[in-house]
Amino acid sequence: xxxxxxxxxxxxxxxxxxxxxxxxxxxxxxxxxxxxxxxxxxxxxxxxxxxxxxxxxxxxxxxxxxxxxxxxxxxxxxxxxxxxxxxxxxxxxxxxxxxxxxxxxxxxxx
Amino acid sequence: xxxxxxxxxxxxxxxxxxxxxxxxxxxxxxxxxxxxxxxxxxxxxxxxxxxxxxxxxxxxxxxxxxxxxxxxxxxxxxxxxxxxxxxxxxxxxxxxxxxxxxxxxxxxxxxxxxxxxxxxxxxxxxxxxxxxxxxxxxxxxxxxxxxxxxxxxxxxxxxxxxxxxxxxxxxxxxxxxxxxxxxxxxxxxxxxxxxxxxxxxxxxxxxxxxxxxxxxxxxxxxxxxxxxxxxx
Numbered sequence: 502x503x504x505x506x507x508x509x510x511x512x513x514x515x516x517x518x519x520x521x522x523x524x525x526x527x528x529x530x531x532x533x534x535x536x537x538x539x540x541x542x543x544x545x546x547x548x549x550x551x552x553x554x555x556x557x558x559x560x561x562x563x564x565x566x567x568x569x570x571x572x573x574x575x576x577x578x579x580x581x582x583x584x585x586x587x588x589x590x591x592x593x594x595x596x597x598x599x600x601x602x603x604x605x606x607x608x609x610x611x
Numbered sequence: 612x613x614x615x616x617x618x619x620x621x622x623x624x625x626x627x628x629x630x631x632x633x634x635x636x637x638x639x640x641x642x643x644x645x646x647x648x649x650x651x652x653x654x655x656x657x658x659x660x661x662x663x664x665x666x667x668x669x670x671x672x673x674x675x676x677x678x679x680x681x682x683x684x685x686x687x688x689x690x691x692x693x694x695x696x697x698x699x700x701x702x703x704x705x706x707x708x709x710x711x712x713x714x715x716x717x718x719x720x721x722x723x724x725x726x727x728x729x730x731x732x733x734x735x736x737x738x739x740x741x742x743x744x745x746x747x748x749x750x751x752x753x754x755x756x757x758x759x760x761x762x763x764x765x766x767x768x769x770x771x772x773x774x775x776x777x778x779x780x781x782x783x784x785x786x787x788x789x790x791x792x793x794x795x796x797x798x799x800x801x802x803x804x805x806x807x808x809x810x811x812x813x814x815x816x817x818x819x820x821x822x823x824x825x826x827x828x829x830x831x832x833x834x835x836x837x838x839x840x841x842x843x
Contacts, residue, residue, distance in 0.1 A: 510621040517625040521632030528636035532643035539651040547658035554666040561670060565677055573684050580688040584695045590837050591699040595706065598833055602707040605825040606818055607714060609729035611736060611769065 696838060703833070704826050708800070711818045712788055715801035720754065727751065727803060728758035728765070734805035734814040735766040735775060742776040746804045749784045755803065778808075785817065 612620075717723050727747075735743065747755045756779065763774040789798035802817035 510617065513621055513625055514628070517628040521628050521635075524629075524632040524636045525639065528639035528643075532639055532646070535643045535647045536650060539647045540654065543651055543654040543658060546655050547662065550659050551662050554662055558666055558669055562673060565673055572681055576681075576684055576688050580691055583692050587692070587695055587699060587837065591703070594836050595703055598703050598836070599707045599710055602704075602822060602825055602829065603710055603714070605829070606707075606711065606821045607726060609726065609733050611729055611732040611765070 696834075699837065700830070700833065704822070707822060707826070708819070711800035711822060714818060715751070715788065723801070724754045724758055726801075727754055728762045730803050730816045731755075731758065731762040731777070731805065732765050732769070734803065734816050735762065735777075736770060737814050738805060738807055738812055739770065740775060740807045740812070741773070742778070742808045744778050744780060744806045744808060744810070746780045746783060746785055746806075748787055748799055748801065750787065751801065751803075752779070752781075752784075755779060777805075 714726065715723050731745070745755065745759075759777050759779070763777055766772075767774040785799040785804065786797045788800050798819075800818040800822075802819075802821065804813065804815050804817060806813045
C-alpha cells in the first residue's frame, strides 16, 4: 500500500469533516442571528403599535377635553338659568312673603 | 482493493459527510425559521397585549377623571343653586326684619301701643303668675307704662283671676332698635320680655323673636312658593 495515498485519503476525510462542522456551525450562527432579528422586529412592531395606540389615546383626550368643556358649559348655563328663574320668583313673591310674615308677627292671639 | 476503488470510496465518504452536514444545516435553518416565526409571534402578541392593557388603563383613567370632574362640577352647581336659594330666603327674612322697624315707628302711636298691650296680655296668659317682671326698650317705656293697667285688667278678666303685679325693670332695658351705627350690636325692634319673679320662666315676646318663630314655621310654605317649580 502506498503510504502517501493512505495519508491523502485520511486528510481528505478530515478536511471534509471540518467543512461539515463549519456548515453546521454557520447554520447555528444564522439561527442565533435570526432569533435576535426576531426580537429586533418584535421591538419595531411593538413600537409601531405603541405609536398607534398613543395617537388613539391623544385623540381620545382631545375629544374628551372638547366634550368635557361643552358639558361644563352646558352645566353652567343650566345653573345660571336656574338662579335667574329663582331671582324672578323671589322678586314676584318677596313683598307678599314679607307682608305675610309681618301680619303673623303683629297678629297677637290672646 | 485497488487504488481506484479506494479513491472512489473516499470520494463517496467525503460526499456523504458533506451531504450529512448540509442536511443538518438545512434542518437547523428550517427549525430556525419556525422558531423565528413562533418567537416573533409570541413576543409581538405579548408586547401588544401589554401595550393594549397599558392604554386601556390610561383610557379608563381618562374616563374616571372625566366623570370625577363632571361630578365635581355638578356638585358645585348644585351647591351654587342651594346657596342662591338660601340667599333669597335670607334676604326675605332680612327685608321682613327691616320692616319690623315700621311697626314701632308707626305714625300713630296708638297702633304700636295697642300691640304692646296685646303682647303683654299674651305673656301674662302664658306665665299665669300673680307677679311678673317686665323688660322693654327704653324708648318704649312710656308706652308700656301707659298700657300696664289695661293689660293687667284684660288678663284678669280673661283668666278670671286678680290683676297681677307687673314690675317694670328700670335698671336693665332691652337693646335699642337696629341702626347704621350699631349694625353689629344686639338690637331689638320692639316688643317685651316678661318673666316670673324668680326669673325661671321667661316669655320672650319681642318682634324679632316672633319673626324668628313665624319664619321658621312658614319656611316650608315659602320654599314651596319659591322652589316648587325648580328642580335643584
